[in-house]
Amino acid sequence: MRAEDLFEILIRQHADMLNAFIHSVAFDRSTVDDVFQETIITAWKRIDEFDTKRPFGPWLRGIARNHILSSARKNRRYRAHLDELLQQRIDLQFGKVDQATGETFAERLTELRNCIARLNKDAREAVDLVYVRGLDSETAAKSLGTTDETFRKRLYRARLTLAECLRSKAIFASAVPVATGNQQ
Amino acid sequence: MTDFNPKNPSEQDPFARGGEQLPSSGSQDDSADGMTVHGLLSLLQPGEAVRVQERVDRAISTIRLKNRRFKLHVRRRIAWISGSVGIAAAIVFALLFVPSQSDSQAFAALESIRSSARQGVRTYSVRMEMEIPAMNRLRDATPIRLQPQSRTGGLVTGPGGRWVLTIFGVGPLRPLQDLLDHLDGVNRRPPHNKGAFGFDGTTYWVVEPSGMIRTATSMRELHPPMIWEALDTATSSAQPDEEAEPLTLESMLDRLDRGYDVSFDHSAGTEKISGRPLTIVSAKRKTLGQRPHGPTSVQIVADAQSFEVIRAQWEWTDSHVDGRRTPEGKPAVQGKLGLFNKPAIKRVFIELAQHVDEHGEPSPKTLSIFEPATYAEALLKSLGKSPQ
Numbered sequence: 001m002r003a004e005d006l007f008e009i010l011i012r013q014h015a016d017m018l019n020a021f022i023h024s025v026a027f028d029r030s031t032v033d034d035v036f037q038e039t040i041i042t043a044w045k046r047i048d049e050f051d052t053k054r055p056f057g058p059w060l061r062g063i064a065r066n067h068i069l070s071s072a073r074k075n076r077r078y079r080a081h082l083d084e085l086l087q088q089r090i091d092l093q094f095g096k097v098d099q100a101t102g103e104t105f106a107e108r109l110t111e112l113r114n115c116i117a118r119l120n121k122d123a124r125e126a127v128d129l130v131y132v133r134g135l136d137s138e139t140a141a142k143s144l145g146t147t148d149e150t151f152r153k154r155l156y157r158a159r160l161t162l163a164e165c166l167r168s169k170a171i172f173a174s175a176v177p178v179a180t181g182n183q184q
Numbered sequence: 185m186t187d188f189n190p191k192n193p194s195e196q197d198p199f200a201r202g203g204e205q206l207p208s209s210g211s212q213d214d215s216a217d218g219m220t221v222h223g224l225l226s227l228l229q230p231g232e233a234v235r236v237q238e239r240v241d242r243a244i245s246t247i248r249l250k251n252r253r254f255k256l257h258v259r260r261r262i263a264w265i266s267g268s269v270g271i272a273a274a275i276v277f278a279l280l281f282v283p284s285q286s287d288s289q290a291f292a293a294l295e296s297i298r299s300s301a302r303q304g305v306r307t308y309s310v311r312m313e314m315e316i317p318a319m320n321r322l323r324d325a326t327p328i329r330l331q332p333q334s335r336t337g338g339l340v341t342g343p344g345g346r347w348v349l350t351i352f353g354v355g356p357l358r359p360l361q362d363l364l365d366h367l368d369g370v371n372r373r374p375p376h377n378k379g380a381f382g383f384d385g386t387t388y389w390v391v392e393p394s395g396m397i398r399t400a401t402s403m404r405e406l407h408p409p410m411i412w413e414a415l416d417t418a419t420s421s422a423q424p425d426e427e428a429e430p431l432t433l434e435s436m437l438d439r440l441d442r443g444y445d446v447s448f449d450h451s452a453g454t455e456k457i458s459g460r461p462l463t464i465v466s467a468k469r470k471t472l473g474q475r476p477h478g479p480t481s482v483q484i485v486a487d488a489q490s491f492e493v494i495r496a497q498w499e500w501t502d503s504h505v506d507g508r509r510t511p512e513g514k515p516a517v518q519g520k521l522g523l524f525n526k527p528a529i530k531r532v533f534i535e536l537a538q539h540v541d542e543h544g545e546p547s548p549k550t551l552s553i554f555e556p557a558t559y560a561e562a563l564l565k566s567l568g569k570s571p572q
Contacts, residue, residue, distance in 0.1 A: 008244050016227055019236045024223030033239060040243035089216035090223075097224070105227075112224055131225040156218065159225075163217035172217060 007047060010056050011040055016105040017094065021061050024090050025068050035071060039064040057098050061091055096173050108171075115165035123158035130155060290446045293465055296491040297484060298437045347434060348382035436498060440467045440482060449483060461488040 011018075018039065019032070026032045042063050043050075050059055065087050102108035116127055129140035141151035166172040226232060382389060389399045440446060449464040467482040479498040486493050 004244075004248060007247075008240075011240055011244065015236050015240050019232070019239070020223040020227050022223070023226035024219045036239045037243050037246070040240070041246060044247045086212060086216045086219070089213055090220050093217060093220040094223075109224060109227070112221075127225065131228045132230075134230040159218040159221045160214055162221045162225075163214070166221070167217070172220070 007044060011043070014057055014060055014105070017057055017098070018060055018064060020105070021090070021094050022064055022068065024094075025087065026071075031071060035064060035067045038067045042067070055098070058091070058095060061094060065091065093172050097171060100171050111166060111169050111171045112162065115162050115169070118165065119158060119161060122154055123161060126151065126155045126158050127162075290448050290465055293448070293463055293486075293491070294437065294440060294446055294467075294484075297463075297465065297486045297493060298434075300486070300491040301433055301437060301493055346383055433493060433496065436479070436482065436496070437484075443470055444468065444482070445470060462486065462494065463488040463491065 018036065022032050022035045022039075026035060039060065043060055046063070050056070068087070069084070097105075097108055100108040100111065102110065116124060119127065125144065126140070129135045129143065130137060135143070137151050137155065138148050141148045144151065146154075163172060167174045227236075387399050387401065444467040446465060446467045449466040463486045465484045465486070467484075469480050482496065482498040484493060484496045
């Protein structure tokens, strides 16, 4: 089997993870597209530097993180909410998800689905409308007869609740190994 | 879900997390964890699985294209260096392997078939069959055997060397993709995916499954990512740095000029189609050299008077040696071509306002090409009415 084929296998095995990681910090879908593409091409160019004794996922996320930060430097609003420490924390959590039970990344998200099922009605409805049915927040807010701002707050709280649920199930890390000096 | 507006993401991006839109309470860790959850949830979005695969396909295609260009450059350099040796070898080769009288007549018939194929508009159905070798499951190394794969489509040839090849039901036609789908238990391909590519007399073009159109001045530069992959895989054991040829009638006929033993095939006896006598030409790839290339065998059935191709079949059997699979387990690919319902599609042209060139840049050039969607619909109807 050629190196290209092996590389493609690795990329396809990690594609969902990489996609989710970039989505975590990217501002819009075009940024996701660009960073995803650049990450894979850079990984291929630097494949000789990859230490095969180490897992591929963190190495791939490291490349993606550099491209994300590079993209953030060009966008003031983006830069404002995305700093190095934030990214380290996100990377840490993806590393934890990598260790969850399941062969594929989708299988490792079983607990996330369980957590969604445990959300209260309002939060579950918000998650369902945006992430499962694919509505934008404005349309989702109208369908619930509420304002966009209220809906966004509801969605934000739902994400925090899900994060707490994942921490309680040890899918997310609760302790903070990075020295942010900003812990609660 | 509507696409985002990059110019104003906070309005349309349902996932926008700009500080001015969202509550700023909570620690930085909460924010990071919330963003991580958002990333994970994005995988649940409708169509996201398909988008992920398209992103991977684009990136891998780009890598393969760049690698091929590099290899082509290296090959050209090597060819230049070894040119003088090659010329001497070619002279010896020509002296030793002058075609027999019978072969000459078969070659003449082949030339007539080739000439006929360049005239008029003809529509063919295409079927590809692919056998996927047994492989080991990743999780526990147990062997799995995948069902043979097949793809159908249509080929239209026209004057001036124009052609359009449309394939239905394809995502990337790759055993690797099928394997991964099988292992994951999911089908990443959109259900009614189709792709089309062709040559309009001056420019080669491809409509990728994503809908993007790319154009190029040579077929090899275009490198359509669909059928190529299957053929490339099928031939890669023999010639890993060689690029696969397009699965079209013209290219198939052209490549029989060298490296093939061409002869008449009398196995069909007095078979006729619609009362017309047939000429059957067979070509078998010579086994000289260590790097065989192209289909192993080709059979062309043509009208004995007009030399119009009625059907053709070509096979790659490199994966089997004495009936056994090679250690590499490369897949076998078989193509079949059958003429049907000739007047079904006479002209389907449209004017495109804008193309995207091979570098992804919009081009103001306007070209006349077959319109793939219209063509596809018409062809599907034809396929339903007139099975070969």
